Amino acid sequence: RSEITNSKHLKIFDLRLSDAGIYTCVYGSQTVSISLHVFKLTISSDGNFLPNDIPELTLLQNPRHLLPNLIIMLFNNNNNIVQPQLLQNETPEKYTLKLNQLKATDNGTWTCHVHSNSPLINQNISFDVKVLGFWNPERKYAAVDSTVTLSWHLNFQQIKWKEGFTGQLNWKHQESAASHELLDFNVTARGQKHETKKGNHFRFEILESKPETIQVKLPKVHFNHSGHYKCQLEYKGRYTQSTIELVVMKVSTNPVGPLPRGAKMTLICQVSRPLPSNAHLRWERVNGTQMDIKKSKHDEVKVEVNVSAAGLWNCHLIEDDERKISLNYSVEEAPVWITYVVIAASIAGSVLVFVFACLFIISGISWQRRRQRAKRMAQARQYLLENKTCQCQQ
Structure with missing residues (x-):
């Protein structure tokens, strides 16, 4: 494992701890x-880790x-100093x-810098740290009846991961609900990569x-369909996961249908899950004023606004001053004949109530x-019976 070059230099190949010593x-x-x-220098798990793993470095000298x-x-990896915990040395080396x-x-x-004053040593030892994990946001918003794509991005190609691993995708509607494998x-x-579809709880495509x-x-x-979509992977008995929270928004009215003349309608904008503190719902009327704007309060999952005239309304889901979803609803006045029908029906209903009353x-x-007549007849019969009894005794 060594040679002497023409320039009288000694070269040692595949250096080992046993090669340490004094060369004369x-x-x-x-x-x-x-x-x-x-x-x-050795690193645990051969340098292959999952997020939240705690590596150990071992430095040996002869x-x-x-x-x-x-x-x-x-x-x-960013050349920032890391403060590790020095465990109790078993031996001085x-x-x-x-x-x-x-x-x-x-x-x-990463770099391990070894320093000694006597003898003077300044040595940098480089080693690779590979952390298999995900790159993706934690929350996604979608409107009812829209199409949404959920993606989890793994980093194994960027870090040149050379080991196999498995994983699965699960969906849970609520924290307390059962988990379903998709x-x-x-x-x-x-x-x-090889994927196999498992769940049939609702329609989705790989x-x-x-x-x-x-x-x-x-x-x-x-x-x-809202809830937590959790992608989990397993490597050598250890697990890591990444969850996308899907929040679904819808708009509705009460009552349903066009707005009769002179009547009122409630517009309802609702989300399937509580929003974070930096997000809210907001109704606003197109070409309206500040009086036509209504926001949801903290922890509210819906916001309602009462309208009495036709117009176009928009409901926005806003997070950090950015509109994530916008749904519009056009309030239309009912035709005159429908108004007359409603009035007639109301009058007819009132008449029916009066008639029944x-x-x-x-x-x-x-x-x-x-009842009173029957009572008087009973009293008369009793009176006649009493008079007839008195005549017989005479």
Whole structure:
């Protein structure tokens, strides 16, 4: 594993801890000694991690050689200093460092800087950290009857991940509800993805996508399709997941239908789940005034506005001053004949109520009269019976 070059340099290949020591070169009456210090840096899990994993670094130096006191500094993939926890050394030649929980953004080449004053050592040792994870938002908004696509982007190609893993996609309408599996997938060590549809709880499609993307489409969103869509992957018994919260919005009216002349209607804008603190619903009338604007309050899932005239209204879902969804509703006045029909129906209803009330009163009076007549007849019969008894005794 070594050779002496033409320039009298000694080259050692595949350096090992056992190669540490003092190397002496003798040339005539001259003697030159050089101390070689060898470090071996290892990282747990071969450098392959999932988010929230806690790596451990182990730095070894040759125990048969002079063991200096080392100062170790770590720099992450952004060249920022990382403060690891130095575990109790088992032996003087071994240093074990415990890092903080990893994030998907911690992917890249890290540097371990080893320093010693005596002997003077300044050595940088580079090592790779690969964190398999997702890149995607945590919330998505959709309108009823619209088409929505949910995507989870994995980073295994960017970080040159060389290990296979499996995963699945689950949907849960509410936190307390049961979880339903929609599909499962696996990715081979060569980066080939295979997906299998599992759920039939509602209609959805698995879209053809790149190996690093899990993508499903809901062609017609229903109000009860909202909930948590959780993509979970598993690697060597460890798990990581990414959840997209789907919030569905709809508009409706009470009563349903056109607005009769002189009547009132309530416009209702509603979302399927509570909104975050930086989001709200807002009704506003097109070409209206400030009086025609109404916002939802914190933790409200709907906002209502009462209207008495025709016009076009828009309901906006706003998050951080950005409109995420806008739905419009056109309030139309009912034709005149419908208004007359409604008035006639109201009058007819009132007349019917009056007639039924009169019939009830008349029936009650008749029943009362029959009862009184029967009572008088019973008294008369009793009177006649008493008189007849008295005549027989005489």
